[in-house]
Amino acid sequence: MPDLIGKRIVLGLTGGIACYKSAELLRRLQDEGAKVDVVMTEAATRFITEATFQALSGRPVWVDAWDARMANRMAHINLARSADAILVAPASTDFLARITHGLADDLLTALCVARGAVPLLVAPAMNHEMWTHAATQRNARQLLADGVQLIGPAEGEQACGETGSGRMMEADQILRALIAFFQPKRLAGRTVLITAGPTSETIDPVRVLTNRSSGRMGYALARACAEAGACVTLVSGPVSLPCPDGVTRIAVDSARQMHAAVMRQAATVDLFLAVAAVADWGVANPSAQKLKKSAQAPLPPLQFVPNPDILADVAALPGGPWCMGFAAETEHLHEHAQAKRLRKGVELIVGNLAQEAMGAEDTELVLFDDQGAHPLPRQGKLQAARELVLEISRRLPPAPSVATAPL
Incomplete structure (x- = not known):
């Protein structure tokens, strides 16, 4: 529209x-x-x-x-x-x-x-x-x-x-x-940290493990937060999208790089919105040289190690920011999203079906909180992001008032 x-x-x-x-x-x-x-x-x-x-x-x-x-x-x-x-x-x-x-x-x-x-x-x-x-x-x-x-x-x-x-x-x-x-300034005076896009896990200098995330939803949410008056920092995996106006972008590749960038900022912001499609596993034995294909010498097996849980680590910070995560599922959305919310220890998880959302211009989001599931209509990702900002603003604790000196 x-x-x-x-x-x-x-x-x-x-x-x-x-x-x-x-x-x-x-x-x-x-x-x-x-x-x-x-x-x-x-x-x-x-x-x-x-x-x-x-x-x-x-x-x-x-x-x-x-x-x-x-x-x-x-x-x-x-x-x-x-x-x-x-x-x-x-x-x-x-x-x-x-x-x-x-x-x-x-x-x-x-x-x-x-x-x-x-x-x-x-x-x-x-x-x-x-x-x-x-x-x-x-x-x-x-x-x-x-x-x-x-x-x-x-x-x-x-x-x-x-x-x-x-x-x-x-x-x-x-x-x-x-x-x-x-746009209504629902987040005026707030500082927001957002992750977006996929992560990229190195196999060798030319090969990586990644996923189909385009980053559009995270970038749309960064724009919507900036429109709403927030000071926004975007930690982004590799995407081809321009940085939204007024947003500070920190470019990363791997999940561990994203974790480090987020943890450097997390204690100083009001909101943390984890939208990135972060790889659960990284390669423990990446090759320093390109792995060559050969019938006589098959590729060595890849060894995997779990990546840090960015959302859970931020949510566990004492006095940390208000947190929201995303759950991109392929089935049983309600069960998996609510389980993830409880496991991560956050108030709100936003779920969608990955096969319908990844790479698409529009999305159909479902919000999961203590009261249950709250579906939003299918719409463009920017419109969905603006509606999500409204829902977030309704759930936030009041902004601290600025003390004034006595006259």
Whole structure:
């Protein structure tokens, strides 16, 4: 299901070559179900035309604060107050300076000042010297203090031929940031440690034992936790997925590497979510050289040793984090998942059928706790992850209050 259905977005453009990215951004916003009104500064029209955005949006494009198409000639009021959010991409150096100081000398700045409680998100785009200038950095800090959300900027090659920070984020990154903005902040202030993906157990320098886990569920849960306001660390086995925005990833291969990485972090986090498909056994006698196939010399037998139990070890920590695990089964899901929950000593286990979930884009999860089994509908893994975040937030103990000094 599209994430922005029913949302009305004002997309503002200021002068900059990054305006070409905003055309793609507009299409992506519409793909997610948003209704978009485009407002351009005069400088923006030097880089891309109004006609482009009118054709893409199928709606009028606004440039002039005195545009007679608005019945009361108060576009800065009407557009701002009817929006769920104002997103300015690209946001130039000059624009950041003007809204920092409440200037309202064109339609875009005027509607930003007149927006009331409507959220404002800006994606800076400028030369790296302009972005790192003391005045721009001062303006950025003030905007953050005023409740404006900055998306980026990124580092990379710029239109001027130089390289550095100040490049506007790509359309898909801006879109994800906007979607995340609208997600309820159910885990605000929490620190979360997540494992994801398969592990890889070495046989020789070119061969490994692994499993069919794609890592999609763990990565979706990392994204959903970050969207919910958590500070997320993701310990990941070998996958081909990009790291979710705002998430710190620690890459590992084997179960023992994953165990070591988790135990270094576990005592300092609020939640531990064990989603990885961890190998139960490792190879005790890996070969230092590639094992050669030969009829005269058959392969030596592999010797196996049990891998450490990551979830059980974290759950046993004194004063450790709240823990949740996954149970990927092929049969008797309810019996095996509840047995695993009790064996690991955790409050919640999330179960699914491995043959239906591994490698798939969607999943059907069942939550197991002291009260029994709670099935969730079959849905995309990101939607399932968001629903799982809701269920986790309902089970968490209250966040510790921050003590304040007496007046």
